[in-house]
Amino acid sequence: MIPTFEAVNPVKIIFGSGTFARLDSVLSEAAVRSTVIVTLPYFLSQAEELLKKNKIYSGIFCGIRENPQLADTEKLIDQIRKSDAGAVVAIGGGSVIDGAKFAAALKFADGGAEDYFLRKKPFPARRIPLIAVPTTAGTGSEVTQVSVINRGKEKVTLNDPAFRPYAAIVDSLFTHSLPPKITAITGLDALAHALESVWSKNRTPLTDLYAAESARLIARHLETVLNRPNDADARDGMSYASLLAGLAFAVTKTAAVHACSYPLAELYGLPHGEACALTLSGFIKINNDDRLEKISREAGLGSSAGLAEFVEKIKHKAGLTTSLSGAFPPSLITDAEKHPLSANNPVPVTAELLIELFNSLK
Numbered sequence: 001m002i003p004t005f006e007a008v009n010p011v012k013i014i015f016g017s018g019t020f021a022r023l024d025s026v027l028s029e030a031a032v033r034s035t036v037i038v039t040l041p042y043f044l045s046q047a048e049e050l051l052k053k054n055k056i057y058s059g060i061f062c063g064i065r066e067n068p069q070l071a072d073t074e075k076l077i078d079q080i081r082k083s084d085a086g087a088v089v090a091i092g093g094g095s096v097i098d099g100a101k102f103a104a105a106l107k108f109a110d111g112g113a114e115d116y117f118l119r120k121k122p123f124p125a126r127r128i129p130l131i132a133v134p135t136t137a138g139t140g141s142e143v144t145q146v147s148v149i150n151r152g153k154e155k156v157t158l159n160d161p162a163f164r165p166y167a168a169i170v171d172s173l174f175t176h177s178l179p180p181k182i183t184a185i186t187g188l189d190a191l192a193h194a195l196e197s198v199w200s201k202n203r204t205p206l207t208d209l210y211a212a213e214s215a216r217l218i219a220r221h222l223e224t225v226l227n228r229p230n231d232a233d234a235r236d237g238m239s240y241a242s243l244l245a246g247l248a249f250a251v252t253k254t255a256a257v258h259a260c261s262y263p264l265a266e267l268y269g270l271p272h273g274e275a276c277a278l279t280l281s282g283f284i285k286i287n288n289d290d291r292l293e294k295i296s297r298e299a300g301l302g303s304s305a306g307l308a309e310f311v312e313k314i315k316h317k318a319g320l321t322t323s324l325s326g327a328f329p330p331s332l333i334t335d336a337e338k339h340p341l342s343a344n345n346p347v348p349v350t351a352e353l354l355i356e357l358f359n360s361l362k
């Protein structure tokens with residue numbers, strides 16, 4: 001029997017190389033008259049082209065840094081309000097998309113953004129549409145209702161329907177310029193989403209389909225994009241894998257790898273995906289079962305041991321962190337253990353399990 005399940009993902013998805021050209025029509029379909037483009041310095045000239053070409057684009061905001069800061073989003077909210085923008089187009093990685101999601105949700109907010117960041121108030125029902133155009137293949141943020149915002153070193157994962165983009169335009173041409181290290185970090189983040197969805201307590205038959213296909217595509221394409229950054233077929237495969245993993249974990253949520261990644265990122269200053277990659281092969285071994293063996297075989301990696309080796313190989317090849325130097329602070333264990341996502345792991349996440357795992361990384 002197929003288990004009962006629910007599935008909701010209202011984000012319009014436009015996938016494919018070259019589909020960014022459809023942005024204008026997506027905006028007219030949403031009856032938008034004025035739009036702020038949020039992007040990173042690397043894509044500034046492309047954003048300026050849009051501004052010259054069509055009056056629907058009213059301005060550019062280029063001030064969302066990596067690990068988006070609350071203060072940056074407040075400046076964006078200001079620009080959205082002053083220009084009375086009716087939509088936001090976010091062209092960037094997870095940081096830009098998350099910052100833009102938060103700001104688009106707060107155009108009509110009553111009071112300061114901090115109250116919403118601290119979850120003192122519910123997000124307003126009225127918001128403006130966000131069109132997400134990912135330039136990394138990793139977070140899946142373009143289809144999730146998650147926005148990760150930081151205040152200094154404090155990282156808060158906000159999960160609210162207010163953050164669902166109106167549309168996602170997933171055009172892998174944007175990812176060709178990703179340097180190898182960021183390609184590896186984001187690719188392993190996507191793999192962590194796929195695998196954590198596979199072993200999540202909330203998995204459904206549909207999320208299993210998305211996640212297994214995502215893992216298969218990553219096993220096939222991640223090394224290729226490290227060797228040949230302009231391989232269009234492999235970049236496309238990675239963008240699709242990231243999208244599928246996003247669709248899967250948007251339903252299932254992630255688990256212990258992500259629970260550990262938050263204190264790891266904070267204590268060791270690691271980017272999100274690199275912090276996830278640090279414990280990923282450890283949890284492949286801890287959470288191993290027949291389903292993971294089957295997915296690993298179908299991904300062409302032989303077994304789950306082959307899957308764990310694949311993760312390590314990518315980390316070494318791209319020069320990612322593979323070990324922790326010195327004694328780790330006790331807060332690493334307590335913060336990972338008590339993180340709500342640990343409860344979504346199939347194997348109980350105890351202090352003993354975590355100590356053994358982190359000792360194995362020394």
Ligand code: NAD
Pocket residue numbers: 040042066067068092093094095096098135136138139140141144145146147148174175176177178179182186189272273
């Ligand atoms: P990122 O957005 O932080 O970008 C990493 C770096 O890559 C930046 O320096 C950026 O300028 C650069 N970059 C991005 N695209 C580029 C391109 N095409 N060419 C050249 N350089 C490029 O990285 P990310 O991994 O995409 O996002 C990480 C953030 O997303 C973290 O804050 C994480 O917590 C969050 N996240 C959110 C979700 C979600 O569902 N909302 C899921 C996972 C992670």
